[in-house]
Amino acid sequence: MRKTLYIIFTIIIFGYSSSQSFAEKRQLESHEHGVSKLQIVIEKNIIQYELEAPANDIVGFENSPKNEQQKESINKAINLFKNTDGLFTTSSKANCRSSKIDIEFEVEGTHAGFHAKWNSKCKKISELKELTTMFFQIFPKAEELEVQIISEKSQSAIEWESDTKTIKIPKIHN
Ligand SMILES: [Zn+2]
Incomplete structure (x- = not known):
C-alpha cells in the first residue's frame, strides 16, 4: 500500500511540475524578479525543500561575477543560505x-539565480503546523515566495508575501 501511494505521489508531483514552472527551473529566463519558488515535499518524517530565487533578489545582479566584490556577494549569500535553520524554521514541537x-x-543568458536544496528530519512531524521565515528580512528585494506543499494528504499552493512571517502548513497525514 505504501509503495502504491508513493508511486501515485511521484506521478502527481511529476504531473504537477510539468504543468507548473518548477519543471522549467533551469530556464532562468522565465523567472520573475521578486518572486522565488519554494517547493516542500513531506514524506514520512522528512521535509524536502527546494528553493529557486532570482539572483537579483539575493545579490542585486544577474551575471557571472565580474569582480571581487561580486564574488564576495555570492559567497556571502551562499553562506546565509547555508544557515537554513535561520532562513526557514518549523514549529519547535x-x-x-x-x-x-x-x-x-x-x-543563463541575461538572468541568474540561486538554486538550493536541503531536507529536514523531524522527530514529531505530526506537530508540524507552521513554517516561519527570515528570508524577506535577510533579502529585502525578495517580495514573494510561491510555495508548493506536497504531502501524503494534500497538495497546496501558497503565495507567501513578504509582510508575512509565518504560514500554516496544511494537515499532512491521514
Ligand atoms: Zn532575472
Whole structure:
C-alpha cells in the first residue's frame, strides 16, 4: 500500500511540475524578479525543500561575477543560505533538524539565480503546523515566495508575501 501511494505521489508531483514552472527551473529566463519558488515535499518524517530565487533578489545582479566584490556577494549569500535553520524554521514541537544545504549559483543568458536544496528530519512531524521565515528580512528585494506543499494528504499552493512571517502548513497525514 505504501509503495502504491508513493508511486501515485511521484506521478502527481511529476504531473504537477510539468504543468507548473518548477519543471522549467533551469530556464532562468522565465523567472520573475521578486518572486522565488519554494517547493516542500513531506514524506514520512522528512521535509524536502527546494528553493529557486532570482539572483537579483539575493545579490542585486544577474551575471557571472565580474569582480571581487561580486564574488564576495555570492559567497556571502551562499553562506546565509547555508544557515537554513535561520532562513526557514518549523514549529519547535516538531523537533526538526536540517541537513546541509546544497546550493548553486546559476547563470543563463541575461538572468541568474540561486538554486538550493536541503531536507529536514523531524522527530514529531505530526506537530508540524507552521513554517516561519527570515528570508524577506535577510533579502529585502525578495517580495514573494510561491510555495508548493506536497504531502501524503494534500497538495497546496501558497503565495507567501513578504509582510508575512509565518504560514500554516496544511494537515499532512491521514
Ligand atoms: Zn532575472
